[in-house]
Amino acid sequence: MDTPIIDGAATRLRHEVLAARAHTDALFRLVAPEVLYDRPIPDRHRLIFYVGHLDAFDWNQLGRDVLERPPFHPTFDRLFEAGIDPPPGQAPADTPADWPALREVQAYVARTRQALDDGWDEFPAERVLTALEHRWMHAETLCYLLHELAPALKRSPGPATVATPGSSLQGPRNDHWVPVEAGRAALGQAGGFGWDNEFPRRWVSVKAFELARFKVTNGDYLKFVDAGATPSHFWCRRDGQWWLRRMFDEIPLPLEAPVYLTHDQASAYAAWTGARLPTEAEWQLAGYGGAERRYPWGDSPADAARANLDFAAWDPWPVMATPAGDTPSGLAQMVGNGWEWTATPFERYDGFAPRAYYPGYSANFFDGEHFVLKGGSPRTAQRIARPSFRNWFRREYPYVYATARLARA
Numbered sequence: 311m312d313t314p315i316i317d318g319a320a321t322r323l324r325h326e327v328l329a330a331r332a333h334t335d336a337l338f339r340l341v342a343p344e345v346l347y348d349r350p351i352p353d354r355h356r357l358i359f360y361v362g363h364l365d366a367f368d369w370n371q372l373g374r375d376v377l378e379r380p381p382f383h384p385t386f387d388r389l390f391e392a393g394i395d396p397p398p399g400q401a402p403a404d405t406p407a408d409w410p411a412l413r414e415v416q417a418y419v420a421r422t423r424q425a426l427d428d429g430w431d432e433f434p435a436e437r438v439l440t441a442l443e444h445r446w447m448h449a450e451t452l453c454y455l456l457h458e459l460a461p462a463l464k465r466s467p468g469p470a471t472v473a474t475p476g477s478s479l480q481g482p483r484n485d486h487w488v489p490v491e492a493g494r495a496a497l498g499q500a501g502g503f504g505w506d507n508e509f510p511r512r513w514v515s516v517k518a519f520e521l522a523r524f525k526v527t528n529g530d531y532l533k534f535v536d537a538g539a540t541p542s543h544f545w546c547r548r549d550g551q552w553w554l555r556r557m558f559d560e561i562p563l564p565l566e567a568p569v570y571l572t573h574d575q576a577s578a579y580a581a582w583t584g585a586r587l588p589t590e591a592e593w594q595l596a597g598y599g600g601a602e603r604r605y606p607w608g609d610s611p612a613d614a615a616r617a618n619l620d621f622a623a624w625d626p627w628p629v630m631a632t633p634a635g636d637t638p639s640g641l642a643q644m645v646g647n648g649w650e651w652t653a654t655p656f657e658r659y660d661g662f663a664p665r666a667y668y669p670g671y672s673a674n675f676f677d678g679e680h681f682v683l684k685g686g687s688p689r690t691a692q693r694i695a696r697p698s699f700r701n702w703f704r705r706e707y708p709y710v711y712a713t714a715r716l717a718r719a
């Protein structure tokens with residue numbers, strides 16, 4: 311575990327840490343300072359917590375634990391140490407006045423960075439990657455928080471660097487099924503960096519089944535809503551019409567884009583159509599073929615022609631927009647454009663061992679209430695979107711960029 315970083319790798323990692331810091335700093339600048347004291351999601355902390363949290367995590371992990379430096383602000387080290395995920399009905403009740411001033415938090419952040427930037431060559435690679443991926447994961451979940459703020463409270467960074475690909479179909483019917491032959495799915499990983507829940511590697515036998523070629527679209531789910539189901543949290547209704555609440559604006563509901571749903575909604579929709587959600591092992595076998603390829607399409611990089619991933623966009627594209635990213639068997643967008651809920655509760659693999667330096671990362675969530683998601687969203691860093699990565703959220707949590715893909719038989 312304590313492999314020292316070799317020089318070239320250290321330089322690359324250090325540059326990526328600087329890039330990730332710049333990325334999350336820019337996210338906080340999307341809103342005015344006073345808005346950082348808002349709590350856009352009732353069962354998460356106020357935004358100001360995250361301003362301190364990302365660097366408190368780095369400092370607690372690297373400065374205090376690895377370098378064994380004395381704390382310079384133990385109150386903030388604890389205040390900003392860990393986020394929350396309370397059961398329904400137990401949202402926190404703190405007020406903006408309970409939090410320190412932004413300038414104090416920013417001074418703490420600056421000091422932690424200065425302290426850590428002296429010590430790069432002393433950090434084991436695994437510890438740097440833990441801090442780095444922690445920040446990249448928050449780069450996505452910060453978007454979930456910012457998404458809940460009214461567009462008028464956010465400064466759009468300007469047009470997307472990648473234009474939304476056009477679609478040639480009007481509301482594709484999701485009646486294209488791809489057969490997946492029986493096989494052995496490779497879950498987890500054997501080596502390299504990963505979080506505790508990705509180990510140890512295990513092989514799972516999967517029976518033959520069929521998987522939908524495309525993710526479930528807004529158009530598909532609209533029929534379910536018309537039959538009485540609850541709408542997506544990302545929809546709103548105005549003047550008798552459905553609109554999509556995007557990060558910086560609202561647009562008439564794009565029928566061909568994937569619908570963002572809770573696990574409960576996704577399961578109910580699947581049952582309504584006579585289908586079901588795939589298990590984690592089924593999804594893995596379909597997406598990666600049991601083989602060792604980096605992405606569902608192969609080993610080519612995850613550029614915007616293949617996937618709406620790695621911050622290519624703020625919002626989803628049509629489900630047929632990236633054909634170059636199909637699997638060899640024709641499954642579209644297994645990675646990017648929205649995480650996909652599986653039917654599998656988030657549980658430990660046999661032989662699971664928590665990391666001594668972060669024991670609660672996964673173990674606090676093995677409760678049957680959280681479900682595994684696979685794939686990735688427009689706001690998922692490419693580093694995170696590796697075959698073994700497992701995301702998880704509460705079954706009724708509606709704020710995630712998460713959609714569904716149907717399985718049958």
Ligand SMILES: [Fe+2]
Nearest residue numbers: 363367393444
């Ligand atoms: Fe965190």
